[in-house]
Structures are given as structure tokens and as C-alpha cells.
Amino acid sequence: MKRRLFACIVLTFAQAPLLGQNCPTKPAETPFQQVISSLNDRFEWYSAYAQEPDPRYGTDFERRVRNLGGGLLKYDWPLGGLYNLHLQPGYSDRACISYGRVNPERGPLFYGRMNDRTDTSVWKGEGEPPAKTVGLFTSNFMEKGDDPEVQIVLESTFDGHAYSYSLKNTGPTSVRVAWHHFEVDLFEQLTVSESLKVEVGRGGQIIQSVESPPERHSEDSLRELLKRAKTLERGQTTAARKESTASAQLIMTNVDVGSIEGRPLAGVVLPILVPGQ
């Protein structure tokens, strides 16, 4: 049985959407946006906010970067809280957050291999925490071929008070999902125990290497793992939330996906945020 790795990962690092995360559908004013065309890259950055702020969570903001070019795009947008080393052509990275009152800011967006930069304007929440203290990862992986298509979205967020996790099956079929960090079953850790006991020390060593797998399962062990794995129906979301004010630390986790019968379909290594030591 062949086990294919992901065909595509869209990895987004963004500022935390507090609980009322919504992407605005109708921007209140003309959104800030610009298409940047250089010799090597072509992309669009975009920043907007929703017309009617949520009284509980504040204004909804949306920021995104779309690669309009023919090759992979590298960019770092500190003000927008987004970066990507390999944004695929035609794909977008998007961050949606809800935070306070509207406050425009200006700052650079760096792109390409040689530190090219462009000035941007961003709608932000007044007093919005800096990107380094809060974060959202949205990772999609899709597998196409003879096997059923698999689409899983993993979100990990930290809003300064709590860590939230959600894993959603956005694919067309039900699947079994095993989610591990080394030997720790994250479904069990995050939904059963009161405190998060993930060993961040080992994961912390690979913070800079977001695609370094913490472990590899053999075919046999993977089959056994998937037989005991959690079933995610089509469209189903499993979520967990842990209260903690400890600063966030990035760890790598294995997400292995199989068919309902336990046949391995796809696997991917995805980062999540956990409370630091």
C-alpha cells in the first residue's frame, strides 16, 4: 500500500482570530489592496474590515496575499501577520481576525529571494497584539489520485489567554484521522486531560524547520494506528480549547489520514501552537 504525502500544503501564519472569527464579506470602505508585479514575482496583497463590528469581539478584519505569478512566492508581511516560504501559484494565504476598533497602519511587505519590499497599508484592530505573540495556522492538505480525495484543515490559535485547536474534514468522504506529536495522542491530550501535557522540548528544537517530520510510522504501525484513529465524518469538526497565558511555542505534529476501513491515504506534518515552558 503506497502512502502518499500531501500534494499541497497551504500554510498560513496569521494573527489570532479571537473567538468570533469572521472574514468580512462587505468591506466598510475601499479595502487596501495592490497588485505587485516585479521581474520575478506577481502577487496581490489585500486588507479589509467588516462594516458592522461584533459587540463581543470587535471588528472583523481580513488580510490576504495571493500569488498571481507562475512560480512559488516567498513573502513576509509582518504588519499583516502573514508569511510563506513557498506560496503556490494561484493560491492565497488568508488571515481573518476580530479585534477592537479599526486602526490603519503602514508597513513593508518583503518578497522574493533578495529582500525586495513594497509599502502596504493594513486595517488592524486598535491595540491588536503583535503577530509574534498570537498565531493561527490554517493548513490544508489534499490528496488526489486513485484514492478518495482528502482535505483536512487544522487550525491552531493562541489569543493570549487560551489555546484553541480545530481539525475539520472538508473532504467529500469520511476518514480516520490519527493526530500525534511523537508518542502523544493529541486527540486524547487535548480533549480528555485538563492540562496540555505535550512535551514541547523536543518539538521546540525544530521550530525553524516546519517541514521536518518528528517521526515516521512504518506501514504496519500506520495501519494499526489508523484502526484506532478518530473518525471524522464529512464536514465534521473536532475542537479543543486550553486556558493558558504561557507564551506560544511551535511544535510539529503528525496527521495521518486513512479510509474508514483503516487503509492509509495520506499523511502530513503540520505545526501547532502549544504553551511554552
Added chain:
Amino acid sequence: MLKRIIDALKTIQAVQGVVPFVCGIFNNFLTQAIPITPLLRGLALLILIVFCTYAILLALSFSNDTPIDPTGNAKLRRRSCAAFICGLILLFGYFAFVAYANERRLQSPVLDQVVDVAQAVLFVLPWAFWSYACVLAGPREKRARTVSS
């Protein structure tokens, strides 16, 4: 007094090698004489520390193993010049490599990662060579072993 200062300088020969090393770090974070994307600066810094440390130690080792030449250590000077020129060539190589990588419009993230690592290494190599060159060009302690004329 002057002699004591000169002797002190001779014992800190490695300091000269640290100058390009520090310049490399400054270039990475403060100015961008040699530009590199902020996303690769962490990796570049790590490689810079390893390569420059190795280059300085290698140069010190070579320098100390070379007998004192009464005519002025021509061998070390030649090697120092060669290392400096190699650094310049690698600097041009860095720009050429990045231009080539940009032209290819890579589609594969895996291949792109390989190119990222190669870019970071090429970014660091000139600084490492210049560190090596500076150590060899520096003053040396007088040793008992000399070349017989």
C-alpha cells in the same frame, strides 16, 4: 610600551577574522549590502556562525603550523589574497545563483527548499572566506621554529 601593545595584538590574531563575521551578522539584520529574504535570515545566521568559526579556527591552525618566514610570510599573504578573491567570486556567484533560481520559476516546494539552503550557504561563504583571509593577513606570534635561510 609599544612592544607590549604589538605583542598583545599578536595574541589576538583571531579578532581580525571576527570582523567579516560581525559584518555578516550586521548585513543580515541591520543593512542589506548583500540582500537576502528575511525568511532565510535565521538559517543564514546559523550557517554563518558555523562556517565563520570553522574558517577562523582553520586559518589559525594553518597560520600557526606555517614556519615564520623572515621575508614576511609570503606564503600566508598569497593564501590570504587567494581566499579574499575566492570570497569575491562567491559573492558574484551568489547573485548569479539567485538570478538563475528566480528565472527557473520553481513549482516544487521541495526543490525550492533545496535552493533556499543553497542560497543561504552561498550567502555565507564569502564572509567565511573573508574571515579566513583576515586571520591569515594578521600579525603572528614569533615562534621558535623558523625557516633557515
